[in-house]
Amino acid sequence: MTNGTDWIALAVFIAFFALVTILGFVAAGWKRGESMAHLDEWGLGGRQFGTWITWFLVGGDFYTAYTVIAVPALVYAVGAYGFFALPYTIIVYPFIFAVMPKLWTVAQAGGYVTAADVVHGRYGSRALELAVALTGLVAVMPYIALQLVGMQVVLRGLGLTGELPLILAFLVLAIYTYSSGLRAPALIAFVKDIMIYIVVIVAVVIIPMKLGGYGAVFAAADKAFQAKGGATGLTLVPGQMMPFATLALGSALAGFMYPHTLTGVFASGSADVLRKNAILLPAYTILLGLIALLGYMGIAAGVKVASATDMVPTLFRTVFPSWFAGFSFAAIAIGALVPAAVMSIGAANLFTRNVWKAYVNPAVTPAGEAAVAKIASMVVKLGALLCIIVLPTQFAIDLQLLGGMWILQTFPAIVFGLYTNWFGATALLLGWIVGIVGGTWIVVLDGLRPVHTIVLGADHYTIYVGLLALAANIVVAGVASAVLPRHVRRGPEVA
């Protein structure tokens, strides 16, 4: 601990953290099923969550703590460009409305727990199933690590340095996830989301009042960007428009291919619960847009930070009284626990169903699956913690960028089969390979930038690499489906 410890803020923080820890353990008995020794219970909370629980769970899981830190940090640094998160989290909902009820229905009918289960059920191809499962596992790991980064940032805001507080918070998370499964984050999500709503509503009312209103906030940000030379600003410069739009579209298509978001989808009680949530979840997008504006408020308030990720905690500490700063830090830290728990459960489900059951012990019982998944969730979280403690934070950020591009390459395998018989398993696998290898190659060559510039004659098009890779993926899958002989492209018949 340093001299900068704010004891009132810390006390409030610890009180709320203790509350959700208790909830995490109590959750084990919430809406109990007949036998809890089943992966449907531990890993999907019994597939019974109604509209409101799903709203809190998916909202708490999709809009992560890292978002609360990273989106305003990006807006603080680059202005309008950082707002691509807003169109992204709007257009994702019509997509969810159209596709997810169908995916849920298939999963429910087949007793599937993961996206890779759905793919195996649809195509009967172990190779394609493994490709989807491994992509999910690799993509979600850095995402968990980033939640721990989010937690680290608020702990630092409280004046707590060193790794011990993070390890303690992590242990708490790991133990109640182990014992309660998906019920723990589902119950804690209620507390987390209500706290975040309170913090953001207070912040977006109080802070601009102190700074002279929204007009003054935007004007101050405008001035700061002009002083920096005007390469970015309150609106997009022409060269930023295509990156902005393609990042929004690519992110929206990738958002619900991740294991944690799909876990929320599969855990809901009916297809109509998902449709209603596609209508109701955009409330969180308003919240996200307001959170993004904190970036401009930071500029207007004259917040100066060494690392942009410290912007939000520094702003809160500057403008809020101690007790409310403590409350808001608790909201963000708890906001990291919910997605981190669901992510580790999603990863554990993938490992159990599509690696363990597929390759190690095909005769595993439902109770055995639950036992394997519990241990896998521990291992996954331990890996993320080690990643944060041992490796530089930038490693997790870079890997998460690549992870977004990778997970997008599972889109054709997961979604196309819901609508058409035309694509074959081998063809989809070829497309996946081309997308992953090609996309990674471009990102690495470009020095880990998410967008790539294509020159066609005199015109330059700068596009999100994930979308470019997806286009190549779909073309290859389509061409291969057309030319490969039927028995090769279809793979073995579904049992």
Added chain:
Amino acid sequence: MWALLLLPFIGLLWVPFYDFREPSVLGFPFFYWYQFAWVPITSFLTWLVWRGMRR
């Protein structure tokens, strides 16, 4: 009916529609309030499609 779900994609992904400052509302440049406005519009369009399905 389902075509209504495409409107948010058109309205938000064609950035030249909204990449400017005026008219501003309550201090928010057009770029910002336009995007915020699409949130309830998208919910409403989705609700229309949902209602249409149930009939």
